[in-house]
Amino acid sequence: MAKREYLGEFEFVVILALLRLGQDAYGVEISREIERRCGRGVSLGSLYATLERLESHGLVSSALGEATPERGGRAKRYFQVTANGLDKIRESQRALCNMWDGLKQLEVMR
Amino acid sequence: MSALKPPVLATWLLGLMDSDAWQDAVAGDLFEDYQQRRSSTWYWRQVLMVVAIAVGKDLRHxxxxxxxxxxxxxxxxxxxxxxxxxxxxxxxxxxxxxxxxxxxxxxxxxxxxxxxxxxxxxxxxxxxxxxxxxxxxxxxxxxxxxxxxxxxxxxxxxxxxxxxxxxxxxxxxxxxxxxxxxxxxxxxxxxxxxxx
Incomplete structure (x- = not known):
């Protein structure tokens, strides 16, 4: 059987945050979105390590914005989910839903 | 309102790491987020985390x-x-x-x-x-x-x-x-x- 790589939990969350933010997805906004929706703090170091890994796998692409004074003269890096990334997240969603289906213990939680 | 300067030593430590475009974006994000949080402890924790991850990545590669x-x-x-x-x-x-x-x-x-x-x-x-x-x-x-x-x-x-x-x-x-x-x-x- 061919080896299939599934997304890790944090990778899953990051890609969903990118999809929610659309054009405005850069480090600070992504971490705030995750904090707001998941209720957990995210360190920018681990967020960027994940984004870098996702980009190296071709699931996410990034582009530099313009440098602004409110960022100490440094540019923003904007992220977008690629078509490959969308396929991957659908695949992961399907796999999770298949595992979820029919579990009576979790019905209340849904 | 002028921007609040984050802890100098932490910023200097961050600057010592290899400065690629990613590192620059991280430094910018930390600077921007610091303006709202205004906590030196938070900033230091974030910088140490970034440094630890960068060191791990460098050693692996x-x-x-x-x-x-x-x-x-x-x-x-x-x-x-x-x-x-x-x-x-x-x-x-x-x-x-x-x-x-x-x-x-x-x-x-x-x-x-x-x-x-x-x-x-x-x-x-x-x-x-x-x-x-x-x-x-x-x-x-x-x-x-x-x-x-x-x-x-x-x-x-x-x-x-x-x-x-x-x-x-x-x-x-x-x-x-x-x-x-x-x-x-x-x-x-x-x-x-x-x-x-």
Missing amino acids: HWVLAFRALAVAILSLCLAHSLVSELGVVRRVMHMASPLLGWWPSVVIVAALEPFLICGPAGLAVALTHRKCGATMVLLYVAALFAILVCLCANRAHWTPGCVVFWESAVFALAGALFGGFLGCAWEGFSRTRAI
Whole structure:
């Protein structure tokens, strides 16, 4: 059987945050979105390590914005989910839903 | 409203890491987020996390450089040790300080000075011979030195005056390694900026 790589939990969350933010997805906004929706703090170091890994796998692409004074003269890096990334997240969603289906213990939680 | 400056030392530490476009974006994000959170502890925690992740990544991708850095460190330590012994630094300092301060304070001064003079140049050599990932290699050298010192300290379970001197030497060895290493990194950064 061919080896299939599934997304890790944090990778899953990051890609969903990118999809929610659309054009405005850069480090600070992504971490705030995750904090707001998941209720957990995210360190920018681990967020960027994940984004870098996702980009190296071709699931996410990034582009530099313009440098602004409110960022100490440094540019923003904007992220977008690629078509490959969308396929991957659908695949992961399907796999999770298949595992979820029919579990009576979790019905209340849904 | 003018921007609030984040802790200078933490920003400097972040700047020592290899500055690629990613690192620049992280530094910008930290700066922007700091303007809202205004917590130095938060900023330090984030910077240390970024540095730890960057060090891990560098070591994974450049493990040959890591071995080379350790080899340079060992060679430099041997060289600095021979030089310090050859120049008779310990003897000279004892000779000068003993009549003024007495024997015991002179021993304390020598115990701080000698490891600093040996481990500092080794840190400097590691930083200057590794333009790529210099800060990571310095941190690797300091971590290796720390591990060796912890092993040596663990063998000294009994509390004696000699122990205090030994621990003092260990602390100054680490301080010298960090000082020499970061001095080298800062010098590398300065010459890179001048070249641009």
